[in-house]
Amino acid sequence: MLFENLSSKLQETFRRLRGKGKLTEKDVNTALREVRLALLEADVNFKVVKDFVATVKERCLGSEVLESLTPGQMVIKIVNEELTKLMGESVAKLKPADKPPTIIMLVGLQGSGKTTTVAKLANHLKKANHSPLLVAADVYRPAAIKQLQVLGEQLKLPVFQMGQQNPVQIARAAVEQAKKNHNDYVLVDTAGRLHVDEELMDELVQMEEALQPQEILLVVDAMTGQDAVTVAESFKNRLGLTGIVLTKLDGDTRGGAALSVRAVTGCPIKFVGLGEKTDAFEPFYPDRMASRILGMGDVLTLIEKAQATFDEKKAKELEKKMRTQQFTLEDFLEQLQQLKQMGPLQQLLEMLPGMGGMGKKLKGMQVDEKEFVKVEAIIQSMTKEERHNPSIINSSRRRRIAAGSGTKVQDVNNLLKQFNLMNKMMKQLTKMEKGRFKGRGRFPFM
Amino acid sequence: MSLFGRIKEGLKKTRNIIMNRMEELFTRQNFDEDFFAELEEILIAADVGIETTLELVEKLRDKIREEKLKAPEQVLAALKSLILDILGRDPVPLQLEHKPTVILVLGVNGVGKTTTIGKLAARFTAEGKKVLLAAGDTFRAAAIEQLEIWAQRSHSDIIKHQQGADPSAVIFDGVAAAAARGADVLLCDTAGRLHNKANLMAELKKVYRVVDKALPGAPHEVLLVLDATTGQNSLAQAKVFNEAAPLTGVVLTKLDGTAKGGIVIAVARQLKIPVKFVGVGEGIDDLQPFDPVAYVESIFTTKEQ
Ligand SMILES: Nc1nc2c(ncn2[C@@H]2O[C@H](COP(=O)(O)OP(=O)(O)OP(=O)(O)O)[C@@H](O)[C@H]2O)c(=O)[nH]1
Numbered sequence: 117m118l119f120e121n122l123s124s125k126l127q128e129t130f131r132r133l134r135g136k137g138k139l140t141e142k143d144v145n146t147a148l149r150e151v152r153l154a155l156l157e158a159d160v161n162f163k164v165v166k167d168f169v170a171t172v173k174e175r176c177l178g179s180e181v182l183e184s185l186t187p188g189q190m191v192i193k194i195v196n197e198e199l200t201k202l203m204g205e206s207v208a209k210l211k212p213a214d215k216p217p218t219i220i221m222l223v224g225l226q227g228s229g230k231t232t233t234v235a236k237l238a239n240h241l242k243k244a245n246h247s248p249l250l251v252a253a254d255v256y257r258p259a260a261i262k263q264l265q266v267l268g269e270q271l272k273l274p275v276f277q278m279g280q281q282n283p284v285q286i287a288r289a290a291v292e293q294a295k296k297n298h299n300d301y302v303l304v305d306t307a308g309r310l311h312v313d314e315e316l317m318d319e320l321v322q323m324e325e326a327l328q329p330q331e332i333l334l335v336v337d338a339m340t341g342q343d344a345v346t347v348a349e350s351f352k353n354r355l356g357l358t359g360i361v362l363t364k365l366d367g368d369t370r371g372g373a374a375l376s377v378r379a380v381t382g383c384p385i386k387f388v389g390l391g392e393k394t395d396a397f398e399p400f401y402p403d404r405m406a407s408r409i410l411g412m413g414d415v416l417t418l419i420e421k422a423q424a425t426f427d428e429k430k431a432k433e434l435e436k437k438m439r440t441q442q443f444t445l446e447d448f449l450e451q452l453q454q455l456k457q458m459g460p461l462q463q464l465l466e467m468l469p470g471m472g473g474m475g476k477k478l479k480g481m482q483v484d485e486k487e488f489v490k491v492e493a494i495i496q497s498m499t500k501e502e503r504h505n506p507s508i509i510n511s512s513r514r515r516r517i518a519a520g521s522g523t524k525v526q527d528v529n530n531l532l533k534q535f536n537l538m539n540k541m542m543k544q545l546t547k548m549e550k551g552r553f554k555g556r557g558r559f560p561f562m
Numbered sequence: 563m564s565l566f567g568r569i570k571e572g573l574k575k576t577r578n579i580i581m582n583r584m585e586e587l588f589t590r591q592n593f594d595e596d597f598f599a600e601l602e603e604i605l606i607a608a609d610v611g612i613e614t615t616l617e618l619v620e621k622l623r624d625k626i627r628e629e630k631l632k633a634p635e636q637v638l639a640a641l642k643s644l645i646l647d648i649l650g651r652d653p654v655p656l657q658l659e660h661k662p663t664v665i666l667v668l669g670v671n672g673v674g675k676t677t678t679i680g681k682l683a684a685r686f687t688a689e690g691k692k693v694l695l696a697a698g699d700t701f702r703a704a705a706i707e708q709l710e711i712w713a714q715r716s717h718s719d720i721i722k723h724q725q726g727a728d729p730s731a732v733i734f735d736g737v738a739a740a741a742a743r744g745a746d747v748l749l750c751d752t753a754g755r756l757h758n759k760a761n762l763m764a765e766l767k768k769v770y771r772v773v774d775k776a777l778p779g780a781p782h783e784v785l786l787v788l789d790a791t792t793g794q795n796s797l798a799q800a801k802v803f804n805e806a807a808p809l810t811g812v813v814l815t816k817l818d819g820t821a822k823g824g825i826v827i828a829v830a831r832q833l834k835i836p837v838k839f840v841g842v843g844e845g846i847d848d849l850q851p852f853d854p855v856a857y858v859e860s861i862f863t864t865k866e867q
Pocket residue numbers: 226227257308310669670671672673674675676677678699702705752753754755815816817818819840841842843844848
């Protein structure tokens with residue numbers, strides 16, 4: 117399959133880069149082609165992708181990469197840095213009014229999650245000891261007012277509504293009431309609308325003029341595709357947008373829309389929605405999002421995890437063994453067992469930089485935990501001698517090992533083949549990485 | 563220029579570029595790498611997705627070679643035809659011969675399930691059918707009230723329980739009532755759910771089982787609602803929902819915007835699930851049977867803003 121796993125695909129590319137001393141322009145192009153595909157697959161708008169890749173390329177072709185010791189790592193770093201830069205570099209806060217109430221309008225397409233977001237934001241403010249007033253200005257969608265009322269009741273917060281009247285008048289009246297009742301925030305839930313609906317877009321413009329809100333937040337569904345740019349651009353052109361709320365991030369989308377929207381509006385993403393409940397709401401962390409879109413977050417997590425789990429001394433020994441090619445099946449077993457302590461094997465192997473590529477070649481071992489159990493059983497059925505010197509394992513020994521481990525001779529053959537292949541790859545790696553092996557020797561398969 | 567500036571500048575022109583590009587693209591005489599690269603971009607911009615796009619363009623290259631296509635119109639026609647090979651050329655109607663016909667409507671949050679039910683109900687009652695709605699979204703605030711309003715608008719009846727009730731129980735009652743009252747069609751609303759929530763998908767499986775138990779052979783239609791604005795995630799949605807409750811069709815909503823919803827091509831290609839209806843607005847009449855030929859046409863034309 118072409119794009120079964122973005123993360124491993126990318127890592128495969130980076131591994132290729134890592135293997136070489138110096139980067140040629142062709143190398144960079146190859147890598148960035150993969151980055152481009154990954155971003156497109158993550159729903160980042162194609163135009164944004166183009167510009168992004170161009171920027172990264174400019175930086176990559178600079179001397180810092182070409183002369184750096186680990187070019188692959190440098191590319192990862194640059195891609196990640198540029199992505200984070202584009203996402204906004206720090207957490208963006210709401211801007212309060214000089215004199216309360218602070219007025220916040222929530223706008224966006226139908227079904228993007230505005231009403232739920234109003235409730236979540238209200239809950240968020242309430243917890244910070246504010247007293248928000250919720251305003252039901254979606255007079256079009258059936259039962260939208262009722263929905264906000266129910267949510268307000270759940271949160272024990274007041275909801276202002278005037279039925280199906282003019283939304284601008286509703287909002288104006290709401291602000292008056294907030295002043296009277298000393299609500300320091302006014303959150304206006306507006307009806308979902310298409311960015312091409314002139315009449316309804318005009319309505320928002322009028323509302324902005326009437327309320328002079330401190331914040332106009334565009335609510336965007338994280339699953340949005342290529343059209344996110346058109347939508348965001350249209351809203352931005354008509355209204356003084358101050359920020360973005362990204363909803364439904366509890367789904368499994370990569371969320372490339374975040375990048376697209378950010379790029380066209382220049383507005384910070386201020387909050388994310390992570391579920392249907394009113395407390396599933398968080399400030400937006402740009403670096404996390406960058407990793408999510410790119411599929412590199414796992415790598416960072418892995419590095420932390422691996423460092424915590426792997427025994428330093430053993431790692432050093434292993435490093436030496438690998439370099440001198442005395443890595444035995446015994447060591448292999450031990451490594452697999454250490455890996456197992458770190459969590460689900462499949463996930464882990466995918467997270468390992470470079471495993472994207474090796475994983476394919478070591479297919480049998482990458483499949484699943486069951487496969488891992490099998491490998492473990494096979495090695496455990498070998499004599500010490502066999503583990504240290506697999507070349508003595510002839511066909512009668514293979515039959516014995518298979519019988520002892522409850523597997524088929526075929527399985528034993530596969531394992532030995534894969535082990536040989538791995539050793540060969542290590543030899544190659546060692547050659548390529550001469551002198552630079554330190555520090556990464558911790559990962560047995562790199 | 564800063565990256566921001568560059569992107570903003572570029573996007574201003576994107577819309578026009580796409581339109582001009584289509585014209586320009588198909589008036590040129592030689593089909594070089596740029597030609598194919600730009601073609602790829604048009605498909606990707608329509609959310610067709612990389613995998614499907616690359617496959618389509620690859621096939622198009624073969625076709626150009628094999629059939630020695632020279633004229634730009636021929637090439638465009640060939641590409642459209644390749645897409646229609648995937649989507650099918652004829653509209654696929656709903657199966658309505660059972661009495662009552664039970665239709666289950668599924669999808670992630672906010673895609674337009676309830677609205678689609680309202681529109682479908684109105685269609686059926688206009689044909690003189692007796693229609694019943696089951697308020698299976700017992701989770702979202704005011705979801706039942708929303709469906710009630712659509713029941714009034716479409717002149718259909720509604721079966722409902724309290725908010726928080728077991729959706730299977732509501733839908734079971736719906737099936738029983740539909741049979742008892744001699745209804746022609748039962749439309750079951752369900753709560754929006756993200757497909758990666760195992761517990762909610764399990765709930766859906768239960769609904770499916772319960773319907774089958776209440777009326778063997780039902781549900782007769784299981785429609786997945788996909789939002790045209792959604793990108794590649796729609797494919798994941800279709801896969802997982804299809805596993806929980808075998809889908810018989812897709813309804814593609816919000817085509818009245820500027821998004822094309824091209825991911826339905828990938829859905830048809832991988833899962834062989836036909837698109838049956840499209841939503842083109844919030845009004846009760848804004849639902850049309852899916853016409854593959856017209857749809858493919860729309861991918862290659864840009865709507866004026
Ligand atoms: N423009 C447009 N809006 C639509 C269309 N279909 C539905 N909507 C709007 O999308 C919003 C969400 O629709 P609902 O029918 O409530 O969606 P749902 O899937 O039932 O949502 P949940 O039950 O909350 O998951 C509403 O504002 C609808 O009016 C369509 O075809 N075009």
